[in-house]
Amino acid sequence: MTIYEFELHFTAPPGEQVIDALYEAGWGDALVAFDPDTGGEGWGTFSREAPSALQAVVSAIREGRMAGVELLGVTEDYVTLTEIANRTDRTLSAVDHWATGRRGPGDFPAPRVPRPRVSLYSWAEVTMWLVQHGLAAMSPEGVEVARVCEVADATLRARRLQNRLPEADREALNLAVA
Known part of the structure; x- marks a missing residue:
């Protein structure tokens, strides 16, 4: 398997439990930068072994969600x-x-x-x-992880923006772009 390097940005409430939850969810291969005293934005810098860049990034996103953080994006370098x-x-x-x-x-x-x-x-x-x-x-x-990070970042950002719309508008937008 190959090691893929990328960065996920997130936001979370204050508390040491955030870092513990990320580790327990599977972020043991990430260097996490987050101020547990103030909360807010943080990031995880990954060196993740996986069969593909897509699997590396997707698994980190899923684990972040399991830990309860809001994912803001993947570093599009x-x-x-x-x-x-x-x-x-x-x-x-x-x-x-x-x-x-x-x-x-x-x-x-x-x-x-x-x-x-x-x-x-x-x-x-x-x-x-x-x-x-x-x-x-x-x-x-290197080409694969750059491409996957670009798409994953755009997808996470689009989802976050879409969630600001009323549900009926989200459904209409989803139908229009499907």
Whole structure:
């Protein structure tokens, strides 16, 4: 089996019992950061052994729910051009040329968080682009966990937002997008 690394964000009420409940539910392979005195947001950084990235992430989500925490999202790894260069053993100049379209096949993923000085890109989108164009050696596991985390994060966020709607509106929305 392969070890997959990812991060889950959650919120919980104050109390040491939250950390104990997470451990007992199966988060023994996670480093949990949470202030039991104040409660609120926390996260678990996982190194989870599983047959697939999907099974690793899904099992951690289920265990978090069993422990009674509200899951906010899965880290969809946002990276700068410098981080992309470091992760791919390329120069910042080469990655910048890909991003601006001056070199390479074009269609580099657009930044998820555009900023004047340092934009943030989806590592999942970047890894798929790199693999598609044969521009960097990426482990299949790395590509898989990036893709799964992107989808799991969007799903958790959509569910949380959807729960803010009245039930009739949720049902109408579910029918419309099904």
